[in-house]
Amino acid sequence: MTTIGMIGIGMMGHGIASNLLKHGQSLTVLEHPxxxxxxxxxxxxxxxxxxxxxxxAQSDVIILCVTGTPQVEAVLLGEDGVLKGLRPGTIVIDCSTAVPASTEKVAALVIAQGGQFLDSPMTRTPKEAAEGRLNLLVGGDADLFERCRPILACFAENIVHTGPIGSGHRMKLLHNYVSLGTVTLLAEAAACAQRAGVDAHTFVEVLSKGGGWGAALDRLKPMITAGETSGLRFSMSNALKDLSYYHQMATDTQAERTVAEAIKNTLQTACHEGDPQALVPELVTLLAKRQNH
Incomplete structure (x- = not known):
């Protein structure tokens, strides 16, 4: 039996771990506050x-599900990190969201020590993680990807091989830029609608029957119409992290990033003015209270 080690049992990681166990996998998790x-x-x-x-030292496969690049580098390269105990042939699967340039660097170090590496970031929410219905965007060797597919299928519904190492994280940043960027745009529009006296239900109904319809509107709808954050359990600080990583990728590739800068600045201001751990739907309320001259 394959022995799986997992680092990062947060809101997403807990769902992944529980589904690995439901499928009979042998699992060891890292104790962490x-x-x-x-x-x-x-x-x-x-x-x-x-x-x-x-x-x-006791794992055939190691799954990382930590916050971002600093945490990935710390658990892999730290004084008592994964590389100090890595066995030849062990597969590291990084489900975190990370800067692709760092992903390529740490993957090279894992491979140099005889290990193997896939970057496998996820989309969807803790709800789908608990249900075993995540989407995975997997970068790495195609044969290795196929070997690992049965493990990934324990906790994912849609699994896409995106190309070589680093491509999974690039695709994740593109996805989250579009997803969180659309949510931010809609939050600003909903805040404007509030200040303009437009009925919240009318606002949602009109957008949902036209070009404004989509997952972002569905996730913001509970906040817009009832003041509930249940539609998107994702913190402002995590959103800012992802947009900052996207901005870094766009800068590294000399890509256009005018809109990305505006979205990042909106989230940066929200984190500064409010609680960084507040959930993204609360952006509607924060923006509605702000006055720009």
């Missing part, structure tokens, strides 16, 4: 250990 409670996972048969090095 940022984890969601591990009780249910341990009761279902998961084991735990205290350092990435110790986890790597």
């Amino acid at each position: 940022g984890n969601q409670p591990l009780d249910a996972l341990l009761a279902a048969g998961a084991r735990s250990c205290n350092t990435p090095q110790a986890l790597a």
